[in-house]
Amino acid sequence: MSRLVLIISGPSGVGKSTLLGELPREEFYFSISHTTRDPRPGEIHGRDYYFISKETFLDMLQRGEFLEWVEVHSHYYGTAKSEVDRAFSQGKHLLLDVEVFGAARLKGKFGPQAVSVFIAPPNLESLKERLEHRGTESEDKIKERLQRASLELAFLPFFDYVIVNDDLNKAKAVLLSIVRAELCKPWRLTLNF
Amino acid sequence: MSRLVLIISGPSGVGKSTLLGELPREEFYFSISHTTRDPRPGEIHGRDYYFISKETFLDMLQRGEFLEWVEVHSHYYGTAKSEVDRAFSQGKHLLLDVEVFGAARLKGKFGPQAVSVFIAPPNLESLKERLEHRGTESEDKIKERLQRASLELAFLPFFDYVIVNDDLNKAKAVLLSIVRAELCKPWRLTLNF
Numbered sequence: 001m002s003r004l005v006l007i008i009s010g011p012s013g014v015g016k017s018t019l020l021g022e023l024p025r026e027e028f029y030f031s032i033s034h035t036t037r038d039p040r041p042g043e044i045h046g047r048d049y050y051f052i053s054k055e056t057f058l059d060m061l062q063r064g065e066f067l068e069w070v071e072v073h074s075h076y077y078g079t080a081k082s083e084v085d086r087a088f089s090q091g092k093h094l095l096l097d098v099e100v101f102g103a104a105r106l107k108g109k110f111g112p113q114a115v116s117v118f119i120a121p122p123n124l125e126s127l128k129e130r131l132e133h134r135g136t137e138s139e140d141k142i143k144e145r146l147q148r149a150s151l152e153l154a155f156l157p158f159f160d161y162v163i164v165n166d167d168l169n170k171a172k173a174v175l176l177s178i179v180r181a182e183l184c185k186p187w188r189l190t191l192n193f
Numbered sequence: 194m195s196r197l198v199l200i201i202s203g204p205s206g207v208g209k210s211t212l213l214g215e216l217p218r219e220e221f222y223f224s225i226s227h228t229t230r231d232p233r234p235g236e237i238h239g240r241d242y243y244f245i246s247k248e249t250f251l252d253m254l255q256r257g258e259f260l261e262w263v264e265v266h267s268h269y270y271g272t273a274k275s276e277v278d279r280a281f282s283q284g285k286h287l288l289l290d291v292e293v294f295g296a297a298r299l300k301g302k303f304g305p306q307a308v309s310v311f312i313a314p315p316n317l318e319s320l321k322e323r324l325e326h327r328g329t330e331s332e333d334k335i336k337e338r339l340q341r342a343s344l345e346l347a348f349l350p351f352f353d354y355v356i357v358n359d360d361l362n363k364a365k366a367v368l369l370s371i372v373r374a375e376l377c378k379p380w381r382l383t384l385n386f
Binding site for chain 1: 310311313316317343346347349350351352353354355356357366367369370371373374375377378379380382384385386
């Protein structure tokens with residue numbers, strides 16, 4: 001059975017984590033990124049991220065251990081190659097939650113096998129509201145994230161699919177539909193005719 | 194809201210008609226083909242086909258009234274342009290049930306807007322069984338249809354999607370998933386960012 005590489009992008013505050021958290025873990029392997037930023041309240045090392053020092057990150061980078069990496073808000077984020085191997089060995093769909101530069105790099109690495117999905121807010125206002133209600137960020141940080149969101153949204157047309165997240169259950173159903181549809185691509189099927 | 198042109202192909206006996214009959218008529222407009230073959234028991238003019246004489250068909254052909262047409266088993270089949278206009282004016286997805294030559298022509302006419310879906314049997318044996326159980330055809334006709342099926346199956350890799358019809362409900366869900374996924378293509382969406 002063919003497995004998918006799912007590249008998921010979308011601006012901060014779009015509800016991406018909640019949406020992806022709804023997907024069944026038996027079918028989807030969530031790639032855990034390495035990051036040099038501090039954990040937010042409730043975030044756990046080895047579950048949400050591998051929280052590492054800048055020195056460790058740069059060491060890993062030099063040893064070529066990252067499939068893709070990027071610097072955002074003065075912090076490094078990267079997908080270790082070991083995460084990808086782990087997903088495939090378990091026979092699960094690989095789920096990669098990355099920003100647009102990472103998405104572009106991963107699409108470049110995996111080719112058409114990878115399916116890129118952009119999670120979009122219904123509009124910019126709702127995104128601003130969500131960032132403000134999160135309450136973990138200063139006003140400056142929110143402004144920075146909104147500017148970042150504009151950049152992310154600019155690359156939306158490059159994605160294979162776009163899900164407008166105005167309803168969690170609907171968005172989840174659509175994401176599972178995309179997976180189901182992609183598994184029907186003739187080149188993914190093994191048929192005996 | 195963007196509407197899809199769905200080109201559906203698959204060999205006789207694969208359960209295509211049953212599957213398509215399950216789709217909601219409020220969302221899908223079923224293109225009705227013109228044909229010069231005789232109606233099978235239970236088939237109704239204007240519902241299953243427009244049953245017309247060879248002379249009428251050739252007249253329409255000469256007047257350029259067909260979007261695509263083909264000759265199979267010494268009978269003509271064609272999609273009238275008027276059917277397509279009718280579908281679009283109702284704001285529904287256009288559903289075209291055609292054999293592979295028609296599918297190729299329609300894909301050529303509509304371009305990437307059109308989504309081609311091949312309905313495949315789990316294997317050739319099950320297809321043979323279904324044709325025999327239908328009981329409306331002579332042994333020679335069944336043999337002819339099986340040869341035709343091999344030809345159709347040869348072009349399966351050209352389709353955007355392939356649904357293996359081993360379970361009606363599953364196949365229906367997959368078809369609706371394909372529709373849902375295709376509606377997430379960024380170039381089909383109207384977004385204000």
